[in-house]
Amino acid sequence: MSSTSTTRRSFLARGAVLASVPAIATLAGGVLAEPASADDTLPDYAPIPPSALGPALNAQGYFVGRVEKNLYWVTDGTYQAAFLTTRDGVVLFDAPPTIGDNLQRAIDEIASANGVSSKVTHIVYSHHHADHLGASSLFGRDVIRVGQIETKRLLARDNDPTRPLPDVTFETHHTLRVGGERIDLAWLGTNHTPDNSYIHFPDHDTLMLVDIVLPGWVPYDSFNLNEDVPGSIAAPAKAMAFPWKHFIGGHMGRLGNRRDLVIYQQYVNDLIDGVKKALVAVDPTPFFAKYGDNSWAAVKTYQDAQVNYAAAPVIKKYTGVLAAADVYTASSAFVILESVRLDLGVGSQIHP
Ligand SMILES: [Zn+2]
Numbered sequence: 229m230s231s232t233s234t235t236r237r238s239f240l241a242r243g244a245v246l247a248s249v250p251a252i253a254t255l256a257g258g259v260l261a262e263p264a265s266a267d268d269t270l271p272d273y274a275p276i277p278p279s280a281l282g283p284a285l286n287a288q289g290y291f292v293g294r295v296e297k298n299l300y301w302v303t304d305g306t307y308q309a310a311f312l313t314t315r316d317g318v319v320l321f322d323a324p325p326t327i328g329d330n331l332q333r334a335i336d337e338i339a340s341a342n343g344v345s346s347k348v349t350h351i352v353y354s355h356h357h358a359d360h361l362g363a364s365s366l367f368g369r370d371v372i373r374v375g376q377i378e379t380k381r382l383l384a385r386d387n388d389p390t391r392p393l394p395d396v397t398f399e400t401h402h403t404l405r406v407g408g409e410r411i412d413l414a415w416l417g418t419n420h421t422p423d424n425s426y427i428h429f430p431d432h433d434t435l436m437l438v439d440i441v442l443p444g445w446v447p448y449d450s451f452n453l454n455e456d457v458p459g460s461i462a463a464p465a466k467a468m469a470f471p472w473k474h475f476i477g478g479h480m481g482r483l484g485n486r487r488d489l490v491i492y493q494q495y496v497n498d499l500i501d502g503v504k505k506a507l508v509a510v511d512p513t514p515f516f517a518k519y520g521d522n523s524w525a526a527v528k529t530y531q532d533a534q535v536n537y538a539a540a541p542v543i544k545k546y547t548g549v550l551a552a553a554d555v556y557t558a559s560s561a562f563v564i565l566e567s568v569r570l571d572l573g574v575g576s577q578i579h580p
Pocket residue numbers: 355357360420421439
């Protein structure tokens with residue numbers, strides 16, 4: 229099949245999903261009482277490179293495919309989960325609510341084709357966030373849930389019935405063995421969240437690390453809302469230290485590879501270089517001269533100028549390479565600017 233027709237089918241599948249959005253908004257009492265139509269006042273963005281898109285979704289709105297051997301991945305085009313079929317049942321990795329009941333449909337589809345059990349016996353949690361775990365409760369109470377110790381603490385804090393607490397926890401390393409299969413879990417420091425874990429499949433040449441690198445795409449708004457910016461910047465190198473060929477990033481429509489992590493590291497390094505230059509090059513004088521006693525107005529406009537100085541060449545370089553470079557690079561540049569200032573101390577001056 230040509231890539232053009234694959235892209236077109238992906239587009240049509242996504243269109244079907246998006247078509248339900250106005251109906252949902254109406255149900256929720258939203259303002260969209262009329263079917264959505266193109267709004268000329270909305271900004272235009274650069275086209276998405278075809279390399280950012282994955283396989284077409286089926287009529288139920290998901291795609292399930294083999295990663296390697298008995299390891300599979302599921303996507304709705306935006307979120308990803310994975311599962312391993314074993315002789316003793318299925319191990320599920322994350323349960324995004326947007327995929328929801330399609331998780332079991334995908335598992336049933338693969339299990340019946342291969343004549344293995346479709347019963348989910350274990351769910352491994354990548355990190356505590358609801359957008360990756362909110363369908364966990366669909367699998368009932370008898371499932372063994374596995375997560376890092378901080379995942380359990382944060383879930384206890386959040387007290388959300390859709391995300392039952394892990395039954396099995398670990399601090400730094402845990403090897404999970406189910407039905408003759410091996411999964412190595414590791415906690416290597418805080419990054420996106422305090423609890424985010426590296427899920428390594430040594431017999432399947434695969435690493436799952438969620439919410440750090442989104443293959444084919446720039447990070448989501450404000451550097452992916454990463455709680456620990458230096459820890460998140462350091463995470464891809466830790467991921468690369470594991471042996472693997474296939475990467476499950478938890479987001480968007482396709483699997484990743486080692487090249488995706490290299491591009492991501494280049495993108496982040498270019499942003500760091502850009503903000504370091506901006507801290508030296510952008511003159512604060514006109515902003516403070518104009519706004520006088522309104523310090524926040526001066527700081528905001530000064531930092532907007534620094535962000536623009538840092539982001540503009542990065543947007544230009546990565547447009548056509550990473551999807552949505554023109555959508556979210558500026559907000560990530562601001563977060564990285566603050567980290568370079570506050571964590572690294574660049575641009576800090578001691579009053580004489
Ligand atoms: Zn997250």
